[in-house]
Amino acid sequence: MEFIYPSFLWALGVLVLPIIIHLFYFRRFKKVEFTNVRFLKEIKEETASRSKLKNLLVLFSRLLAIAFLVFAFCQPFLSDGENVKKGDSLISIFVDNSFSMNALSSDTPLLSIAKEKARQVVNAYTESDQYQILTHDFEGRHQRLVSKEDALGLIDEIQTTPEVKTLDKVINRQLQVIDLGEENKVSYVLSDFQKSISEATMMPDTSYELNLVPIQSVQEANISIDSAWFDSPVAMPNKINKLIVEITNHSDEASEGVRLSMTQNGEERPVGSFNIAARSTTLDTVNVSFIKTGYQDAVLKVSDYPVQFDDEYYLTFYAKENIEVLSINNGGQNRYLTAVFNGLNNFELTNKAINQLQFDRLPEYDLIVLNDLSFISSGLSSELQRYVTEGGNALVFPAANGNKESYNSFLGALAVDRLEEWTKDQKEVSRVNTDEFVFNEVFLSKNKNNLKLPITQGNYNLTNYQSRGQEKLLSYRDGKVYLAKYAKGRGNVYLSAAPLAIDYNDIAINAEVFVPMLYKMALASGLRQEIAYTIGRDEVISVDYSGRSDDIVYKIDGPSEFIPAQTNTGNTTYLSMNDQIKQAGFYSVKLADTEKSRLAFNYDRIESDLGYLNSDQLEAQFEGLDINILDAQIDADIGATVSEKDKGIPLWRWCIILTLIFLAIEQLLLRF
Numbered sequence: 001m002e003f004i005y006p007s008f009l010w011a012l013g014v015l016v017l018p019i020i021i022h023l024f025y026f027r028r029f030k031k032v033e034f035t036n037v038r039f040l041k042e043i044k045e046e047t048a049s050r051s052k053l054k055n056l057l058v059l060f061s062r063l064l065a066i067a068f069l070v071f072a073f074c075q076p077f078l079s080d081g082e083n084v085k086k087g088d089s090l091i092s093i094f095v096d097n098s099f100s101m102n103a104l105s106s107d108t109p110l111l112s113i114a115k116e117k118a119r120q121v122v123n124a125y126t127e128s129d130q131y132q133i134l135t136h137d138f139e140g141r142h143q144r145l146v147s148k149e150d151a152l153g154l155i156d157e158i159q160t161t162p163e164v165k166t167l168d169k170v171i172n173r174q175l176q177v178i179d180l181g182e183e184n185k186v187s188y189v190l191s192d193f194q195k196s197i198s199e200a201t202m203m204p205d206t207s208y209e210l211n212l213v214p215i216q217s218v219q220e221a222n223i224s225i226d227s228a229w230f231d232s233p234v235a236m237p238n239k240i241n242k243l244i245v246e247i248t249n250h251s252d253e254a255s256e257g258v259r260l261s262m263t264q265n266g267e268e269r270p271v272g273s274f275n276i277a278a279r280s281t282t283l284d285t286v287n288v289s290f291i292k293t294g295y296q297d298a299v300l301k302v303s304d305y306p307v308q309f310d311d312e313y314y315l316t317f318y319a320k321e322n323i324e325v326l327s328i329n330n331g332g333q334n335r336y337l338t339a340v341f342n343g344l345n346n347f348e349l350t351n352k353a354i355n356q357l358q359f360d361r362l363p364e365y366d367l368i369v370l371n372d373l374s375f376i377s378s379g380l381s382s383e384l385q386r387y388v389t390e391g392g393n394a395l396v397f398p399a400a401n402g403n404k405e406s407y408n409s410f411l412g413a414l415a416v417d418r419l420e421e422w423t424k425d426q427k428e429v430s431r432v433n434t435d436e437f438v439f440n441e442v443f444l445s446k447n448k449n450n451l452k453l454p455i456t457q458g459n460y461n462l463t464n465y466q467s468r469g470q471e472k473l474l475s476y477r478d479g480k481v482y483l484a485k486y487a488k489g490r491g492n493v494y495l496s497a498a499p500l501a502i503d504y505n506d507i508a509i510n511a512e513v514f515v516p517m518l519y520k521m522a523l524a525s526g527l528r529q530e531i532a533y534t535i536g537r538d539e540v541i542s543v544d545y546s547g548r549s550d551d552i553v554y555k556i557d558g559p560s561e562f563i564p565a566q567t568n569t570g571n572t573t574y575l576s577m578n579d580q581i582k583q584a585g586f587y588s589v590k591l592a593d594t595e596k597s598r599l600a601f602n603y604d605r606i607e608s609d610l611g612y613l614n615s616d617q618l619e620a621q622f623e624g625l626d627i628n629i630l631d632a633q634i635d636a637d638i639g640a641t642v643s644e645k646d647k648g649i650p651l652w653r654w655c656i657i658l659t660l661i662f663l664a665i666e667q668l669l670l671r672f
Contacts, residue, residue, distance in 0.1 A: 003074040011070040018062040022055065058669050065662035072655035089184035090145060091125055092132040092174040093118050095155065096191035096215075098164050099309040100607045103192070105217040111160060114190040114215050118155045120639035121188055122148060132177045134170065136163040137579075143177060162309075162535045162582055162603045167191075167198045171210070178208065185209070192216045193618060195611040211628045213638065216612050221251035223258060223276070224310035224608040225300050229531065230288075230317070231441075234523045236346060237293055237319050243286040245300055245313075249276040250609045259303040262286055265296060293321040295598040297586055310608045314584055314600040315531040322348045323522045326365040328380075329353055330373050330399065334500055336508035337369065340515055347522065359383045367522040368392065372399040372499045381410040388414060389489030390572055393524055396493065397500035400458055416486045416493050417468045420461040429453040429482050431475040432513075436485065437524060438473055438494075442516040454482065454507040459498040474513075483517075492524060532600045535584065541575045543589055543597040554596075556580075558587030 003009070095118050101111040122131060131151035134142045135158055146154065165173075170189065178185045185208030191198075193214055227246045235241040249255050260271040276282050290296055300313040323346055327337055333351040341349035350365070354373060362368065362383055370376070376384075388394055398407055398419055408418040430453065432439050443451065454474070462481050464470060473494070474483040486493045498505040507514050533541065543554075554566050554575060560583060565576040575589065581601050589597040613621065615631045630641055643650060 003071075003076050005074050008070060008073040011073070012067060014070075015063050015066055018059055018066070022059045054669055058666055061662045061666040061669065065659050065666065068655045068659040068662065072652045072659065074652075076651040076655065089125060089129045089186055090132075090178040091121070091129060091186045091188070092134060092178045093121055093151075093155075093188045094134040094170050094174060094190065095158055096189075097135045097137070097158050097161050098197075098607055099160060099162065099603065100192055100194055100307075100610060101215075102160060102309075103217045103220060103307070103610070105215075110192055110215050110217055111158070114213075115155050115158055117190055117213060117215070117638050118188075119152060120637055121642055122151050122155070124639040124642035130183075132174065133158075134174060134177075135161065136165050136170075137161050138163070138165065138173060143173075145177065162584070163579065164197060164536065164604050164606050167193075175208070187211060188213060190215055193613040194607055194609070195613055196606050196609050198613050198618075198621065209628065210622065211630055211642075212618055212622070213630045214612075214615065214618070220307055220610055221253065221255070222307040222310070222608055222610055223255055223302055223304040224248050224250065224605055225302055225313040226281070226310075226605050226608070227532075228300060228313055228315055232523065234323075235288065235290075235296070235317050235319055237290055237321075238345075239289065241288045243288045243298075245284045245286055246281060247274075247276065247284060247302065248281045248608065249278060250611075252278050254278050260284060260286075261301050262288075263299040263301070264288065264290070265298075290319065293319045295319075295595075297598070297600070307608075307610065309603050310605050312584065312602075313532065314586060314602055316586060316598045316600040317531045318598070320346075320366075322346055323367075324365045325349045325367045325369065325518075325522050326362070327351045327369045327371050328357065328373065329371045334371050334508065336502070336514075337371065337500070337518075340511075340518055344515075344519060347519075354380070362387045363390065363392065366393065367518075367524075368394050370394065370396045370398075372397055372501055373402060374399050375403045376406045376410045378409075381406075381413060384410065385413050388491040388493055391490035393492045393521055394494065395496070395518075395521055397496045397498070397505075398460060400499045400501065400504055404460075411493075411495070414486070414488050414493055415468060416488070416495060417463045417465060417470055417484065420463060422458065422460055424458040426455065426457055427459060427476045427478070427482075428455045429474050430477040431472075433471070433473050433475075436471060436473055438485070438517060438520045442520070452510055452512055454498075454505060454510055454513060456482070456498040456505045458504040462495065462497055492521075494521060532602055534604050535581050535601050536579070536604050538601075539577045539579070541577065541589075541599060543573050543575065552591060555590045556587050556599075557590050558599075559583040559585045 095111075095114050097111055097114075101109065101114060103110050105113060118133070125131075125148070127148050129148065130145040131148060132142065132145055133151050133154040141154070167189070171187070174187045178187065187208055188211045190213045193212070193216070224247070225245060226248050229244055231242045231244055245260070247258075247260075254275065254277050256275045257273050258276060259273045261268060262271050263269075271284075271286050274282065274284060286300070288298065295316055295318050297314075297316050300315070302311050304311045325341055325347060327333060327349060329351055331353065338349060338351065341347045357380070359379070368384070368387065384394055396407075396411075398404075400422065404419050404422075411418050432443075432451065432453070434440055434443065459482070462470075462484065464481070469486055470481070471485045471487075472481050472483075473485055474481075476482055480497070482497050484495050486495065496505075498507075500508060502508060530538075553563060554573065555561065555563055556575070556577075560581065562580045564580070565578060567574045567576075581587070584601055584603050587599045587601060588595045589599065615629050618629055619627070630638060
C-alpha cells in the first residue's frame with residue numbers, strides 16, 4: 001500500500017492524546033466507606049476486570065478511528081504496476097468539435113458524448129489540480145490553465161466549428177501549455193480519430209502521459225463537392241460558360257441517381273443526376289449563362305444524407321462589361337490590330353501614342369500591346385513591370401529598328417529572355433502549343449497541317465535561359481521561338497521575335513491565329529482570379545483595389561461582420577482573415593459601405609472521408625510514446641477508469657467507512 005499525500009501521516013501523532021487520557025483518567029481511585037467487604041471481594045474483582053477490558057476496547061476503537069481518518073487524508077492506494085500520479089497534476093483535455101462529431105451514436109451526437117466524458121475526466125481529479133480545455137478553434141482562452149470549476153464551464157460552451165487541426169498540431173499545442181509546470185502532466189484526446197487528420201503526422205516526443213479516448217459511430221456514406229472551376233479563366237455574359245465540378249464518393253458502395261442542382265443569383269435549377277463508383281471522384285460540367293455583368297453568386301448542391309456540411313459549394317465570380325485593351329504605338333495605330341478588336345463584342349481597344357500615356361491608368365487595362373516601339377523609356381519600363389507583377393498582361397512586338405538595349409533593359413528587369421541579333425531571313429512558323437491556354441481549344445481540326453501559320457521576313461533571335469521560364473506558344477521550323485510566354489508575378493509577358501508591321505510579319509492579316517490569340521491573351525488577365533476560398537486555409541485574400549490613404553479601412557460583411565487586417569502593396573490590397581470566418585457563404589469586401597469585391601467561402605473538405613482509426617491503428621500511429629487508449633464503451637463512466645489509472649486502486653473511501661465503524665463501536669461500548 002502507498003499514499004498519494006504521505007505528508008499527512010504526521011497527524012498520527014494525535015494518537016497519543018487518547019492514550020494519555022486513558023492512562024490518567026481511568027487510574028484515579030475513589031474511596032468508598034463500607035462496613036464489611038468480605039462478601040463483595042469476589043464481585044469487585046470481577047467488575048474491575050470487565051471494566052479494564054471495556055476501557056481498552058474503547059481506547060483501541062478511538063485509536064483506530066483516528067488512524068483511519070488520518071489515512072483517508074493521505075489517500076492510500078494499491079499500485080497495480082502503472083505510473084501512479086502523486087501530488088497535483090496539470091491535465092490537458094482536447095475535445096474534438098469538428099463537423100464529423102455531429103454524427104450520431106444511439107441518437108446522440110458524438111460531440112455531446114465527448115463533452116460528457118470530458119466532464120467525467122475533470123471530476124476524476126481534485127480541486128487543487130489545474131486544467132486546460134482545448135478544441136479545434138485554438139482560441140486564446142484555451143491557451144491557459146484554469147481551475148476545476150472553470151474547466152467544467154469551458155466544456156459546457158464547446159460547439160461545432162469548421163476549423164480542423166491535425167492531431168500532431170493538437171498534441172503540440174497541449175504540450176506548449178502543460179509543459180510549463182513541474183506537476184504531473186497528463187493529456188487526454190477525445191475524438192473520433194478520422195484518418196484524414198490522424199494519419200501521416202509527425203507526433204511530438206512527449207514527456208507526459210497521453211490518453212486517447214476514441215468516440216466513434218458507425219461509418220456513414222458521404223458524397224462531397226470538393227471543388228469547381230471554369231474551363232475559361234473569365235466568364236463572359238451572353239455566352240455558355242462551362243463550370244467543371246469535382247464530386248467524390250467517400251463510401252465503399254457505389255451511389256446512383258445523385259442529384260446535382262445549382263442556385264444562381266437566388267434562382268435554383270436542377271442540373272441533372274449521375275452515378276458515381278465507390279471510393280472514386282468524378283467531374284461533371286454545368287453550363288452557366290447570365291446577362292447582367294458584375295458579381296455573380298452561385299451555389300452547387302448535391303443530395304446526400306446524413307453528412308451534409310460538404311454538400312454545398314459556394315462560388316462567386318466577376319463578369320466585366322468590357323475587356324479593356326491598350327495599344328501603345330510609336331506613331332500611328334496598327335489598322336489590323338484595331339480591326340480585330342472592333343469585331344469582338346465586349347472588347348474595347350484604346351490606341352495611345354507613347355508620348356500620350358497616363359501611367360496611373362495602366363492598371364485599368366487587361367492587356368497592353370507594345371506595337372513596334374523604337375525605344376522603351378525607364379519610366380515606361382518601371383510602370384510596365386509593376387503592371388505585370390500585379391496581374392496585367394503585356395504583349396511585346398519589338399520594332400525592327402528599335403533600340404535593343406532599352407528593350408533588353410525592360411525584359412531583363414522582368415527576368416524575361418532578351419533580344420539577340422536581328423536576321424532578315426524569311427521563316428515560317430510550323431508548331432502551335434495547343435496545350436497552353438492561349439491556343440487551347442481554339443482550333444477545331446486536330447490536323448495542324450491545314451492551319452495557315454505566320455511567315456516572317458525578319459526576326460530577332462531570343463535567348464533561351466532555363467531560369468527564365470520560357471513557354472513556347474509558336475515556333476519556327478528550325479525550333480526557334482516565334483512567340484513565347486513568361487509568367488511573372490500575377491501576370492504574363494508575351495514576347496514576339498518579329499515586329500507587328502506587315503512588312504516583316506503577316507500575323508496581323510492571319511485571322512485564323514491572330515484573332516483567337518489576342519482574344520485569349522486579353523482574357524488571361526483573370527486567370528488567377530479565385531472563385532472560392534476555403535475556411536481555415538485561405539487566410540490572406542488579395543483584392544484589386546487599394547485606397548489612397550492609410551486611414552481607409554476595409555470591412556468584411558456577410559454571415560459575420562468584422563474588420564480584417566490589411567496591407568496595401570501597389571494596386572493590390574491584402575486582407576488577413578485571422579480565423580474570423582466561421583460560416584460558409586458569401587462575403588462582401590466593403591469600403592465606406594461600397595462593395596469593392598465579393599468572396600465565397602466553403603468549409604474544409606478534410607473531414608469528408610469518414611474513415612476512422614481503430615485501437616490497433618492508433619497504437620501503431622503512436623508507437624514509442626507513453627500512450628493509453630481508453631477504449632471504453634460509449635455509455636461507460638470514464639472517471640472511474642481515470643481514477644484507477646492515475647491513483648491505482650484507491651482505499652480512502654474504505655478508510656472513511658472504517659473510521660465511522662470504529663466510532664460506532666466506541667459509542668456502543670460506552671452505552672452498553
